[in-house]
Amino acid sequence: MANIKERNEIKKTVDTATLEDKTQGETKPEIIREPIFKTNNFNLWYGDNHALQDINLTFNKNEISAIIGPSGCGKSTFVKSLNRMVELVPIVRTEGEILYRDQDIFERKFTVEELRTKVGMVFQKPNPFPKSIYDNVAYGPRVHGIRKKQILDEIVEKSLRDAAIWDEVKDRLNENAIGLSGGQQQRICIARALATEPDVILMDEPTSALDPISTTKVEDLMQELKKNYSIVVVTHNMQQAARVSDTTAFFYQGYVVEHDDTKVIFENPRDQRTEDYVSGRFG
Amino acid sequence: MQLIDKNLIAKKRNGRLMTNKILKWLFFLCTLVGLAVLISLIVDTLIDAVGYLDLHFLTSMGSSRIEEAGFYGAIIGSLWLMLVTVPVAIFLSVATALYLEEYAPENRVTEFIKINISNLAGVPSVVFGLLGLAIFVRAMAMGNSVLAAGLTLALMILPVIVVSSQEAIRSVPSTVREASIGMGATKWQTVSRIILPAAIPGIITGIILAISRAIGETAPLVVIGVPTTLLVTPNGFLDSFQAMPMQIYSWVKMPQEEYQYLAAAGIIVLLVILLLMNSAAIFIRNKFSTRY
Numbered sequence: 001m002a003n004i005k006e007r008n009e010i011k012k013t014v015d016t017a018t019l020e021d022k023t024q025g026e027t028k029p030e031i032i033r034e035p036i037f038k039t040n041n042f043n044l045w046y047g048d049n050h051a052l053q054d055i056n057l058t059f060n061k062n063e064i065s066a067i068i069g070p071s072g073c074g075k076s077t078f079v080k081s082l083n084r085m086v087e088l089v090p091i092v093r094t095e096g097e098i099l100y101r102d103q104d105i106f107e108r109k110f111t112v113e114e115l116r117t118k119v120g121m122v123f124q125k126p127n128p129f130p131k132s133i134y135d136n137v138a139y140g141p142r143v144h145g146i147r148k149k150q151i152l153d154e155i156v157e158k159s160l161r162d163a164a165i166w167d168e169v170k171d172r173l174n175e176n177a178i179g180l181s182g183g184q185q186q187r188i189c190i191a192r193a194l195a196t197e198p199d200v201i202l203m204d205e206p207t208s209a210l211d212p213i214s215t216t217k218v219e220d221l222m223q224e225l226k227k228n229y230s231i232v233v234v235t236h237n238m239q240q241a242a243r244v245s246d247t248t249a250f251f252y253q254g255y256v257v258e259h260d261d262t263k264v265i266f267e268n269p270r271d272q273r274t275e276d277y278v279s280g281r282f283g
Numbered sequence: 284m285q286l287i288d289k290n291l292i293a294k295k296r297n298g299r300l301m302t303n304k305i306l307k308w309l310f311f312l313c314t315l316v317g318l319a320v321l322i323s324l325i326v327d328t329l330i331d332a333v334g335y336l337d338l339h340f341l342t343s344m345g346s347s348r349i350e351e352a353g354f355y356g357a358i359i360g361s362l363w364l365m366l367v368t369v370p371v372a373i374f375l376s377v378a379t380a381l382y383l384e385e386y387a388p389e390n391r392v393t394e395f396i397k398i399n400i401s402n403l404a405g406v407p408s409v410v411f412g413l414l415g416l417a418i419f420v421r422a423m424a425m426g427n428s429v430l431a432a433g434l435t436l437a438l439m440i441l442p443v444i445v446v447s448s449q450e451a452i453r454s455v456p457s458t459v460r461e462a463s464i465g466m467g468a469t470k471w472q473t474v475s476r477i478i479l480p481a482a483i484p485g486i487i488t489g490i491i492l493a494i495s496r497a498i499g500e501t502a503p504l505v506v507i508g509v510p511t512t513l514l515v516t517p518n519g520f521l522d523s524f525q526a527m528p529m530q531i532y533s534w535v536k537m538p539q540e541e542y543q544y545l546a547a548a549g550i551i552v553l554l555v556i557l558l559l560m561n562s563a564a565i566f567i568r569n570k571f572s573t574r575y
Contacts, residue, residue: 085465090389113468114467116466118467123461127459129462139468140466143463143476192462192466
């Protein structure tokens with residue numbers, strides 16, 4: 001199977017011509033992979049610490065892209081760079097490009113507010129607001145100026161349904177979200193991210209604080225969500241990456257060791273370190 | 284091999300338990316000292332005040348004849364004073380705290396300002412009185428008006444509210460801050476919808492402490508030259524006024540014994556008004572209380 005990066009470059013030269021893409025010697029017909037995020041020699045420093053080094057990655061539309069790697073390898077930093085949340089740390093300095101739909105996210109006219117509206121985020125620890133379930137989910141739309149009760153009602157219901165938690169909370173939308181279990185809180189947070197109708201959802205170890213049952217629910221949900229959204233997920237859990245993702249990038253000490261289809265990464269990695277990591281020999 | 288000598292542990296156990304018990308009672312006694320002083324103070328004042336604390340006292344202006352003297356002018360004057368001090372102090376200090384915690388870049392200048400605001404909270408009130416005298420009374424020609432005194436007291440309590448508001452803002456978990464910003468909310472939307480509601484209980488605690496201090500403060504008013512006896516209540520912010528602590532102070536200074544009883548009655552009124560304002564603030568605080 002061809003390397004994704006190469007494939008995307010090929011695709012770029014032939015633009016959106018579907019047929020040609022299919023003739024690249026693939027054994028089975030595939031859906032076209034349209035890049036949504038592309039980084040060009042992206043570097044990041046925390047003060048003097050060169051945390052991300054020459055990152056060149058491409059993530060595709062309607063796919064789940066997993067990022068794995070040992071603690072401190074820069075995977076969280078990287079995913080937070082995609083919506084510029086990393087800039088909340090004052091000593092951060094970046095270099096290089098991150099293209100979201102061919103637009104550099106660091107360009108002046110592309111405001112962070114607009115970027116973060118399009119690129120939503122689900123965090124490691126469930127972080128609902130100390131408000132009602134309804135107000136949590138309606139927060140994003142309200143922030144963007146939607147006031148009509150009727151529309152908000154619809155958004156809240158749809159988002160909660162999409163996050164597979166509607167049935168559990170539909171009778172208590174006015175209760176404080178803090179009172180829910182951890183797994184429910186995380187799905188409320190996913191619903192809250194969906195409510196702004198983002199294009200991409202970044203997930204930073206979304207299940208690391210959850211029990212196995214809640215984890216399964218969130219993983220199933222991710223499969224469901226990728227029909228309409230593109231997902232980039234950071235995970236510590238290699239089984240999770242293997243189960244849910246289409247492509248996997250292995251980060252190690254601030255650079256990308258290998259990025260390929262998940263199957264390749266787990267079954268036939270090219271780099272020895274990748275093989276060692278996915279087989280649990282270090283990390 | 285045994286590293287721990289079980290006999291030694293058994294021998295030391297009684298000592299540990301004894302220390303524990305003794306300290307518990309010591310701490311309780313210390314609490315009792317404060318409590319006893321407070322109660323005896325209130326009881327003593329009440330006994331002095333009881334004959335003089337009546338409707339006449341509450342509704343009459345000051346007078347040179349003891350049996351006619353009342354506290355009305357001072358009560359109204361102090362309320363006017365708070366009408367200036369409280370809004371000005373709250374607005375300025377919450378805005379300052381928000382700027383320092385949420386907007387200001389993290390650098391040495393910000394750090395310097397933060398440290399100095401804490402230091403400002405320790406400046407004696409007389410110094411603020413002198414500042415008010417120089418700036419508001421003289422330079423801005425406000426005279427010894429409600430406005431001049433109110434602004435002076437506002438400046439005096441500013442650092443107290445700033446510091447407690449900073450603490451309250453800082454205690455809002457950064458995770459909810461990130462959640463809001465991560466959805467494309469602006470800084471102000473995050474501040475007004477998430478941070479302020481969560482920080483309000485802490486901010487109000489600071490406000491309660493600050494107002495309690497402002498309403499009982501005498502020294503700055505003496506420096507500004509607030510009159511002790513007036514025959515009218517103020518009609519506007521630029522009018523002269525009386526204040527409760529000033530009235531009490533002037534009564535206490537009098538040689539006749541009856542004035543001491545009037546002062547005691549004044550203290551009780553001051554305490555009751557303080558208590559009412561605090562209860563209102565606590566009520567608001569509990570309404571806003573959220574948990575994480």
